[in-house]
Amino acid sequence: MGEQKTTPDHPPLNQFPVWRLIKWTYRIFCWMFIITLICSAALGVAILYLKSKPLPPPEISSSSKLYDAKGRYIGQIDEGEYREPVKLEQVPQSLIQATLAAEDKNFYHHWGFSLTGIIRAVIANLKAGHVVQGASTITQQLARNLYLTHDRTWSRKIKEAILTVQLELHYTKDEILEMYLNEIYYGHGAYGVGRAARVYFNKNVEQLNLAESAFLAGIPRGPQYYSPYFHLPRARQRQRYILDLMVRNQMITAQEAQQAKQTTLAIAEPSKPQQIRASYFRDYVIQTAVLQYGLEESVVRRGGLKIYTTLDPRMQKYAEESVKQFLGDKKDLQGALISADPHTGHIKAMVGGKDYSKSQYNRVFARRQPGSSFKPVLYLSALENGFTPLTQIISRPTAFAYEGGIYRPSNYRGQYANRPITLREAIARSDNIYAVSTLFHIGINKEIDMARKLGIKSPLRPTPSLALGSYPITPYELAQAYATIADGGIRHPLTGIRKIVDSYGKVLVENETNPIRVTSPAHSYVLTRLLTSVFDSGGTGHRVRQMFLRAAAGKTGTTDWDGWLSGFTPDLVTTVWVGYDHSRKLPHHEARLSQYIWGSYMKKATALQPARIFPVPQGVKGVYIDIETGYLATPFCKHTRLEFFVRGTEPRQTCPEHPGPVKRSGNDPSLWERFIDWWNSF
Known part of the structure; x- marks a missing residue:
């Protein structure tokens, strides 16, 4: 028998049925189509989800800045990141191109991620032997800087990728680039190109030339490594590299790059940010912006605002020096001073204590018994109700009957004239019997009404002791009342803010005061002339004349716990308080320190003002x-x-x-x- 041949299970490839090959190809194509369709749908759903999901607002924080009454910069409102936010149209094209060349040349052509950028960065870094170019796009860097830490973890990278997509979906390319330029750190406390231009070249960003732009664009890669103050040659080498990149990317010509490389850079001297010395005033400005104008405190502090104040730095310096001079060696003894222009209500100086570093409590807004410094409120009301400077009342121990019982005021150290005295003499001597008699004569409610007209808002009760300033008010309120008298009966609300502008130049607050006439110029002037006697020989404030000789009117006030002097010249009103914070009695010799502080400050503060007398009004x-x-x-x-x-x-x-x-x-x-x-x- 011969050998039997077997038939193979599968035919040779060249004998494979064509219909079966077509069938398999069709199946593969269908599965690929289905998978692609599913992935596309999933991607579409993901994009729609990320588009609809709110992105945390980009908080490019910048400490707000304070400016004085003449618009001069006086310091940051808060310590922290120093920025000067700018709009993209303010940034020169050379700086935009240099930044794109250094960080992300395809920024306007990708959706947040750049595969070619990653490959290019790897090759460039391998050639240089160290990191000279990053793989992250500008959008990725912005996402990381705005919302994330710089930890090298997979979870952080995933979050960064998601936030990068969201930034691209929610903002235009120009908006992303503007945020990036205002957020990125340039070293030496400079955040954003606006501040960097100021720190390194002492210029506004729009004034930068090509050489300076390329120089700045190279710093963010390593602010310490490329610091011109520590490593200038290295920073210049980085600048030249970026100029070459700009030529390669056809942003500039080779000739322009060569000229920029040869341009001498005038690097500004490093300087520390100036800090405002008026710390109590700064706190007052923050509180006013928040409570009165309704701004968020975080915005006021770190929103890059420009707050134009009424502060006079020269007067502020004198105020702080005067308080320190007379209270500096007095343990626990505190003081407060507020000074303002009576014709505008603009606060020129404010001191809330003798040492802000030890106590941030602003005593300008602390309620204390004003004592006799409250009497001008009473006497202005009395002048409106028939009193004249010659109205006489007997000064002797007197008991006053009222609905609550018997009130027996006394004069300081039991000193009485025991004869009729005039209103002028009563003010100069600070006679308490005359004051209470006046209150009963005109009616208690009339004094309360006058206090409200003059700007005093603290609670006041209709009792006989009101005439002697027994109810606590703040130095701020007393200064408001005296400022109203000083301006002939017109009340200008005291304020420390003229205008608030946001980082983009939009005016958020513009203080337009609404002055109100509350009493006649004639009555205010007559009272003013009477108050000048306080500083004459025999007056309770005669010590002031040892230091201050200009025309001035005012009133002292002394209680067991407080020492006051509130007074004014034709153009400046100042209130001073001294005392202890915690119910500790104030010796009389310490209460008098308020007069020395007032006189010392007023002498310096008015030195550059023309000497004037109080003008006599009609009537x-x-x-x-x-x-x-x-x-x-x-x-x-x-x-x-x-x-x-x-x-x-x-x-x-x-x-x-x-x-x-x-x-x-x-x-x-x-x-x-x-x-x-x-x-x-x-």
């Missing part, structure tokens, strides 16, 4: 009176004074104890009588 008449009798003075009166009255309330009868020449005959008035009539006509 006021000045006449010479006999001090002893209160009648119109004659040439034969030995003790006279020029006294001012609201027109119509001045005395009209000449002094009967010192009459002029007797008329001998006829009905015509004598020369003296004609002179008196002429004088009284004014």
Whole structure:
């Protein structure tokens, strides 16, 4: 038998049925199509999800800046990242191109990730032997800087990728680039190109040339490594490399690059950020912006705002020096000072304590008993209700009956004139009996009404002790009241802010004061003239004249716990308080320190102001009176004074104890009588 042949299970390849090959190809194509369709759908759903999912707002924080009354920069409102945010159109094209060449040349042509960029970076770094080029795109860097840490973990990289896609979906390329340029760190405390241009070249960003732009663009890769202050040759080498990249990417010509390489760079001297010294005033500005104008505190502190204040740095310096001079060696003794322009309400200086580093409590807003410094409120109301500078009340121990019982005020150290005294003398001596008598004469509610008109908002009760300043108010409120008197009865709300502008130049707040007339210029002026006696010999504030000789009016105030002096010149009002924080009695010799602080400060603060007297308004008449009798003075009166009255309330009868020449005959008035009539006509 011969050998039997077997048939193979599968035919040779060249004998494979064509229909089966087509069938397998079709199946593969279908599966690929289905997989592609599923992936596309999943990608579409993912994109729609990320598009609809809110992206955390990019917080490019920048410490807000304070400017003084003349618009001069005086310091940051908060320590931290120093930025000067700019718009993309402010950035020169050379800096934009240099940044793209250095960081992401295909930025405008990808969706947040660049495969070619990764390959290019790897090759460049291998050739250089160290990292000279990054693989991350600008969008990736921005996502990391805005929202993430710089940890080298897979979870962080995944989050970065997701946030990168979201940034590309939510913002335009120009918006992303603008955020990046304002966020990136350039070393030496400079965040963003605006601040970097200022730090390294002392220029606005729009003034940068090609050489400076390429130089700055090279720093973010390693702010310490390429610092011009530590490694200038290395930084220049990096600049030249970036210029070559710009030529290679056809952003500039080779000739332009060569010129830039040969350009001398004027690197600015390194400087520390200037810090504001008016720390209590700074805190007040923050609180005002938040509580009065409704801004978020985080925005006020770190929103890159420009806050234009009313502060006068020179006056602020004098205020701090004066408080420190007289309180510096007094353990635990504290003080407060607020000074303002009465014609505008603009606060020029504010000191809330003698050492901000030890206590940040601003005592300008602490409620304390004002004592006799509150009496001008009473006497202004009295002048509106029939009192004149010559109104007399007996100064002697007196008991006053009222609905709550019997009130027995006393004068300091039991000193009484035991005779009738005038309003002028009562103010100069700070007579308490006269004050309480006045309160009962005009009615308690009228003093409360006047306090409200002058700007005092603290609680006040209708009791006899109100006349003596027994209810606590703040130095800020007392300064407001005196400023209203100083401006002839017009109340300008005290303020420390003129304008607030955001980082893009939009005006958020513009303080337009609404002055209100609350009393007549005549009554305010008469009271002002009476308050000048406080600084005369025998007045409670006579010590001020040892330091300050200009025209001034004011009132002292002393309680068991507080020492006050609030006063003003024609152009500046200042209130000073001294005392202890925790219910500790204040010796009288320490209470007087408020006068020395006031006098020292006012002497320095007004040195550059023209010396002026208080201008006499309409409705006021000045006449010479006999001090002893209160009648119109004659040439034969030995003790006279020029006294001012609201027109119509001045005395009209000449002094009967010192009459002029007797008329001998006829009905015509004598020369003296004609002179008196002429004088009284004014």
